[in-house]
Structure formats: C-alpha cells, structure tokens
Amino acid sequence: MAVFTEVSPAAAQALLDRLQLGRLHELRGIGAGIENTNYFLDCDGGHFVLTLFERLTREQLPFYLRLVQHLSQRGIPVPAPKADAAGEILFEVCGKPAALGDRLHGGHILAPDVFHCEQVGATLARMHLAGRDYPLHQPNLRGLPWWRETVPLLLPHLSTDERALIESELAYQEHLAASAPYAELLAHAFGPVHADLFRDNVMFEPGEAQGRERLTGFFDFYFAGCDTWLFDVAVCLNDWCIDLASGRLDETRASAFVAAYETERPLSGTEHRLLPALLRAAAMRFWVSRLFDLHLPREAALLKAHDPRHFERVLRDRIANPWHAASVERAP
Ligand SMILES: Nc1ncnc2c1ncn2[C@@H]1O[C@H](COP(=O)(O)OP(=O)(O)O)[C@@H](O)[C@H]1O
Numbered sequence: 317m318a319v320f321t322e323v324s325p326a327a328a329q330a331l332l333d334r335l336q337l338g339r340l341h342e343l344r345g346i347g348a349g350i351e352n353t354n355y356f357l358d359c360d361g362g363h364f365v366l367t368l369f370e371r372l373t374r375e376q377l378p379f380y381l382r383l384v385q386h387l388s389q390r391g392i393p394v395p396a397p398k399a400d401a402a403g404e405i406l407f408e409v410c411g412k413p414a415a416l417g418d419r420l421h422g423g424h425i426l427a428p429d430v431f432h433c434e435q436v437g438a439t440l441a442r443m444h445l446a447g448r449d450y451p452l453h454q455p456n457l458r459g460l461p462w463w464r465e466t467v468p469l470l471l472p473h474l475s476t477d478e479r480a481l482i483e484s485e486l487a488y489q490e491h492l493a494a495s496a497p498y499a500e501l502l503a504h505a506f507g508p509v510h511a512d513l514f515r516d517n518v519m520f521e522p523g524e525a526q527g528r529e530r531l532t533g534f535f536d537f538y539f540a541g542c543d544t545w546l547f548d549v550a551v552c553l554n555d556w557c558i559d560l561a562s563g564r565l566d567e568t569r570a571s572a573f574v575a576a577y578e579t580e581r582p583l584s585g586t587e588h589r590l591l592p593a594l595l596r597a598a599a600m601r602f603w604v605s606r607l608f609d610l611h612l613p614r615e616a617a618l619l620k621a622h623d624p625r626h627f628e629r630v631l632r633d634r635i636a637n638p639w640h641a642a643s644v645e646r647a648p
C-alpha cells in the first residue's frame with residue numbers, strides 16, 4: 317500500500333483552491349508504488365494524480381518536475397504538473413512536498429509485443445529530442461560515479477563469482493567512459509534521460525484487440541538525469557525487449573524498438589557500435605542498485621528490494637552475447 321501519508325479531503329481542497337481547479341469530487345489512495353504517496357484525485361477541473369514526496373526534498377524536486385513540464389509543453393505524453401497563478405508547480409500538502417499531475421489513461425502492458433515496443437521506441441526518441449533545450453542540469457545520480465562508490469560497499473556481501481563479475485564490469489565501464497567514442501556520445505548524443513523507463517512506468521490505453529493498445533504516457537521521472545541517450549535506449553531494451561525468465565534479448569522486439577527509435581532520431585555509427593557496451597552498463601546499473609537495496613537498505617526505507625539476480629543474469633548474457641541492432645544507414 318503506497319499511502320504513507322493520509323491526505324484529508326480538506327487538505328486536497330486547499331490545494332485545488334490554490335490551483336483554481338474547483339471542487340473535489342473524489343480522492344482515492346493508489347496501492348501501487350513504493351517511493352511516494354499517490355492519490356487519484358477527481359475534481360471540477362479534471363482527473364489528476366496527487367503525489368506527496370516521501371524521499372526527495374524540495375531542493376531536489378525542481379529538476380524532475382520542470383523536466384516533465386518542459387516535455388509536456390513540447391507535446392511528449394507525460395503527466396504535466398499543474399501550476400498556480402504564479403507558475404509554481406511544487407506545493408506542500410500535510411507537511412510534505414507535493415505536486416498535482418495529469419492522470420494518464422489506461423494501464424501497464426506487462427507482456428509487450430513488437431507493436432508496444434515500437435511505440436515506446438519512437439516516443440523515447442521524440443522525448444530525447446524535446447529535452448535538448450531543457451535548461452536545468454543534473455547528472456544521472458545512478459551512473460558510473462555512484463557505481464564506483466557503491467561497489468566497494470557491496471563486496472563484503474557478495475559471493476566470489478558475483479565479486480569477480482562486478483569488479484571486472486566496473487573496470488570495463490571505467491575503460492568505456494574514458495574512451496574517445498564515448499566522449500563523442502557525451503558531446504553529441506547527451507541530454508535529459510528517463511533512466512528507468514521499465515514496463516511499469518509507461519501507460520497504454522486499451523485498443524480493440526490485444527497488441528493494439530495505444531501509448532498514453534511515460535511517468536515516474538524520479539531517476540531522470542542527464543546522460544547519453546543511448547543509455548536510455550539500453551535501459552528500455554533490457555526491460556521491454558527481453559525474455560524475463562532468461563534475461564535474453566528478444567531480437568524481434570529489440571530490432572523493432574531500435575528501428576522505431578530511429579524513425580525519429582537515427583543513431584550514429586558510434587552509437588550503433590557502442591550499443592553492446594551500453595546494454596552492459598544498463599544491466600550493471602540495476603544490478604548494483606538492486607544489490608544495494610538488498611544488502612544496504614536505507615534506514616526507514618519504504619523500498620521493497622527487487623531481485624538482483626535478474627540483472628546479474630542480464631549482465632552475464634549481454635557480455636556473452638553482444639547485440640548490435642541492424643542499421644538502415646550508418647552515419648559516421
Ligand atoms: N500520472 C499518472 N497517471 C495515472 N496513474 C499514475 C500516474 N502516476 C502514478 N500513477 C499510478 O500510481 C502507481 C504508483 O506510481 P509510481 O510513480 O510508480 O509510485 P512510486 O514513485 O511510489 O514508485 C503507478 O503504478 C500508476 O498506477
């Protein structure tokens with residue numbers, strides 16, 4: 317149950333008054349979610365999701381909320397935060413930082429097919445292009461510098477095999493990050509990324525037939541940061557285009573994902589060449605964070621640890637079976 321803070325109708329109405337959204341009709345706690353308190357909120361002004369931030373502070377939130385606002389203003393389907401007359405989008409409800417975002421229609425697709433992957437791929441590319449002029453900067457807080465400081469803390473908790481893998485992958489990723497091709501990505505294919513665009517962070521509304529559902533939006537941008545766009549592509553491939561049991565890439569879905577992405581933003585030749593390395597980086601990122609949540613849980617953490625072994629399997633597979641997407645045309 318993800319209602320960590322009870323919000324009374326009176327507290328919700330006070331926010332609606334400030335936002336001039338009329339009278340509250342219904343306030344319903346959302347059970348899913350592990351980080352924040354979320355409510356579905358219906359009022360004269362429409363259908364929204366009220367989020368009370370349980371972990372992120374007022375200082376940290378503007379990067380995420382302004383990014384979603386920026387993307388929404390450029391036509392990307394994301395839950396635009398509502399602003400008051402002064403343009404403020406971050407409020408306080410029950411003593412917690414809070415925001416009211418548009419409610420996306422539909423639900424999650426937990427067994428995606430090619431058609432779903434194509435929609436996510438094309439929308440992801442449009443999102444990357446729309447983020448190019450976003451003025452705020454924050455690094456990906458779960459990137460290489462975080463692995464560098466976290467891996468030594470994990471080592472005492474790992475088996476010999478796990479230790480060997482995590483240390484050799486960290487060394488490989490250090491080498492990659494110092495390479496000239498990677499510097500090219502930082503210079504030419506870099507910007508705000510979602511960085512956690514898994515199946516449970518995208519909504520689809522029902523279509524007439526299975527597989528015909530239409531993407532209604534991306535949400536949960538609270539791991540977003542500035543990183544290579546290819547890292548975001550790799551995070552998606554490792555979740556949307558795999559066989560969950562084995563961790564192996566499903567080549568049909570993965571090829572469709574990349575082809576759809578490239579209809580909006582063709583990958584450069586360097587990006588194509590680095591894709592296998594970035595697939596490894598994306599697997600490493602979630603293996604490290606899942607190990608961290610399992611072995612070193614934060615005090616009073618609300619998080620329920622996901623199984624790290626899944627991303628260990630994914631990482632071993634990406635090392636053993638490097639995957640390149642077919643490319644229509646290889647730019648230099
Ligand atoms: N803008 C939105 N529109 C529709 N549903 C949403 C929206 N934001 C969150 N939800 C619902 O709330 C659930 C929890 O949200 P999530 O952001 O994953 O929470 P947490 O940050 O606590 O992990 C989602 O699975 C989804 O069902």
Ligand SMILES: N[C@@H](CCOP(=O)(O)O)C(=O)O
Nearest residue numbers: 351512514517536602606622
């Ligand atoms: N997608 C990550 C966990 C991030 O948590 P979220 O539910 O807030 O997206 C993982 O699978 O490890």
